[in-house]
Amino acid sequence: MNPFEYQRAEDVATAVATVSGNENAAFLGGGTNLVDHLKLGVATPNLLVDVSGLPLDRVESLPDGGLRIGAAVRNSDAAADPRIRRDYPMLAEALLSGASAQVRNLATMGGNLLQRTRCVYFQDVTTPCNKRVPGSGCSALRGYHRYHAILGASEHCVAVHPSDLAVALVALDAVVQVSGPDGDRAVPVTDLYRLPGDAPERDTVLERGELITAIDLPVLPMAARSGYRKVRDRASYAFALVSVAAAVDLFDNGTIRDVRIAFGGVAHKPWRAYRAEDALRGRPTTAEAFDDAANAELRDARPLRDNVFKLRMARGALVAALQHLTGADR
Amino acid sequence: MIGSPLPRLDGTAKVTGTARYAFEHRVADPAYAYPLQATVARGHITAINTSAAQAVDGVLAVITHENAPHLASTEDAELAVLQSTEIAFRGQVIGAVVADTSETARHAAGLVEVSYDPSPHDAVFTPDRDDLYTPDTVNPSFPTDTSQGDVESALKQSPVVVDHVYTTPMTHNNPLEPHTTVACWHDDQLTLYDSTQGVHSTRQSLAKALGLAPERIRVIAPHVGGGFGSKGQAHAHLVLAAMAAQAMPGRAVKLALTRQQMFSLVGYRTPTVQHVRLGAGPDGRLTAISMDVVEQTSRIKEFAEQTAIPARHMYAAPNRRTTHRLAALDVPVPSWMRAPGECPGMFGPEVAMDELANACGMDPVDLRVLNEPDVDPESGKPFSSRNLVACLREGAARFGWADREHAPRTRREHGWWVGTGVAASTYPVHVKPGSSATVRFQPDGRYRIEIGATDIGTGTWTALTQIAADALSVRVDAIDLRIGDTDLPPATVAGGSSGINSWGSAVVDAARAFRDKFGTGPNPGDEAQGTTPGNSAGERFAMRAFGAQFAEVRVHAATGEIRVPRLLGVFAVGRIINPRTARSQFLGGMTMGMSMALHEQSVLDERFGHVVNHDLAEYHIAANADVAGIEAHWVDETDPHVNPLGTKGIGEIGIVGTAAAIANAAHHATGIRVRDLPLTADKFLADARR
Ligand SMILES: Cc1cc2nc3c(=O)[nH]c(=O)nc-3n(C[C@H](O)[C@H](O)[C@H](O)COP(=O)(O)OP(=O)(O)OC[C@H]3O[C@@H](n4cnc5c(N)ncnc54)[C@H](O)[C@@H]3O)c2cc1C
């Protein structure tokens, strides 16, 4: 644990300027992840700029009918928002499946997206970890990796991104609004996260000092029939082993017109399952079709020694989620 | 009074936050100590550079093996803190930083540079190691191995044989309140507010290590936030706190272990490998019971969990054998965890009994009833009371067992396989000698009861008050109980479910002595002492508590998720002092048993030698949502032999058997027999069927 200064951000521009001008500064949201890292020595900033009090704490309708969720909105408030619950139920479900009520009351939307992996070695400064100390090695590769990636990993890092929220957002094609030292930009959540490659220390494409100000949800009528299915080791208060965010739109004849699918707990980023989606369009809502979709997506999966089960679990979670949405489980 | 559901007397103080736990005791201007821990699993410290730490503003002292006081006794290697450069396990205490604030101490601790000469370490626990050894006894002093008849030939001749290996993982006690101590040296007197299960036993251990007369140490612990055995014995941090306080004469030093540190420093349950063999006739009658256990201990201090003990007492069979073997590894020191022996040791055999019932086509309740022994199979003595069958029958009736379909994997609801299972529970009756109590009549007309017992969240404050009121025939508000302080008459540790049996008997003894001496009209200041009486009945009887646990389990057919919608336990535990606090003990034990069944597993990374899932986000214990329907009941049981109160102890039996009941239910649901705890989702996916 290192001593640090604390500043309450005045406005977005100053916060961005302060953090981009100091390589040892960090934004602070609800602190539910960062403060743990301060105690553990995983993060050692000398300045915290608290952005949780910025006026980014509202859920607003966008002119095109979409929704803008401020980055400082608390996870619990977003999950309770009637518009989110009605039009994007998978998002509310994803939020409510995360952490505990107490943590959700503190956690911000921006902080949730940028929370870091729960890989036990990442959180333990006495062990090697490429994500924490580039080049030190990956302890998980041949260690405890039950929770780790089966898709898109590299020999440098096999961690998964822990956010449930992010999984729903990639399925919805949401976009984050970012303010940086060079101005504002919009980043689709599907592009926000990186695969580890040979630079696992970088979770996202954001540059130092870039502040997430909002999350925009596009108009997506099919999201009204959507859900989030999280498979975890205990009934609550556990990170996903595997999770599925899905939305389905059916033709009158019951075949699939369109579908959105994303997996959590399988990769270094929330995993949009484009191949599974392609495999399902035009198909009937049968177990066989769902199975084919899972096969299409998991074809390139490379499980580790102790997480081979995730293949079957991901398949099972996808089938269960789709059956639930299409009423096939009744 | 005895038998009434008196609400906890300390309840209001606890829920309003005014009950002081160790760290919260107000002391003037405390300093804070933060432990330094080894980052290698074996070897020597070659250099330790504390200058950067010492330069931090607010740092008062850095204590290492180079400047630590010499201990009077290093007999207990776990307590031989900072006495050499040697490292025996990763996470071992190698020093402490003492500072004005806890944050400064923790920061400065990160600045201490330690160089090691590491040696190769060995933390690989497997049952096929060639260096397993036979301990002299198993905890606390049971024979390591037993044998009656001829198990091998009985098994060969048995028409039905169950022969499997069952495993339970390393698990950690994880009480809510971490291990904390506030230590202060003042005028050659050491005062400690400690989170401990026994103030006198803590004092004794520390006095020995420090070479002090026990009278010079006072240990105070009015409230303790759970211990589950991990606060039953002194651990290294206690000695460290005393050393830190010694470096700051007159100033109190507070030390609180972090959750991560608790995974190296305060004991844990060893992993166990249980080879269980049952031989039976086609009718299910047992002919042979064999249990061979392999477990681990630390190289520097032996703890041999008595895992095969319950198999010695549960069922009748002419041919019997139990063994324990240990692997001594470069790992943290294991110790007591709720129901040591019985808890892990009733997993393998009780699942094996379920397998036997299946093999014989019998109902598992009937199988257990059939094999009920007339006398204790181990000693040949009669039981002072044994009501396992009553528990099984009552549990079956309450649970709706009769409606159970026999074949596994037959009930499926909305994508979930549903099944039910049963297992038995047992726990020995312990009465520990050595507790004393004082009764004194006060000017305010109340009776002051003094005994150095502890309340670790179990309800001691309430139950002892009830016992005293009953023994003196007065109302509970006429009792002024004092516990949790070595200035009070000595009391034994809260362990082995022995508290009420032992302390309660001492209180009853003191109350009787008081009434004998002073009658019902005492004068203020009149006082009498009592002690826990000896009990020769133990020579004539085997004394144990029993129970039966029933579980309903759902396993998701596609994802393997496992949930326990219903858990029901019935116990035969002698007399119940307070049904409210008793129920809480049973429900707590069963919940912990469910947690063991579904979640708990300390992942020791053999390459490093420490537990890597060392926090409560990664080391799962049951959360509220895991506990759905849970019920505890008990049958009336009067046992005049166990002790004057007729109590058998209830703190631990609730955790015994739960995991087996759940594993058996999971098998009934899915047809998949999982023999390795915990029962995680992946284990129900390994099977290719869907
Ligand atoms: C025990 C436990 C269980 C949990 N279980 C789950 C779970 O099941 N599922 C799940 O999804 N999550 C879970 N979480 C994680 C929780 O969701 C995150 O801790 C939380 O969302 C982080 O939000 P915060 O505002 O507290 O972020 P902080 O801790 O304040 O910050 C996290 C990171 O984001 C950065 N940051 C914060 N705000 C911004 C911003 N606006 N722009 C740019 N950077 C920013 C910070 O610098 C920091 O690096 C759990 C957490 C705990 C402690």
Ligand code: SF4
């Ligand atoms: S998986 Fe990634 S985060 Fe975990 S140890 Fe390897 S490099 Fe570090």
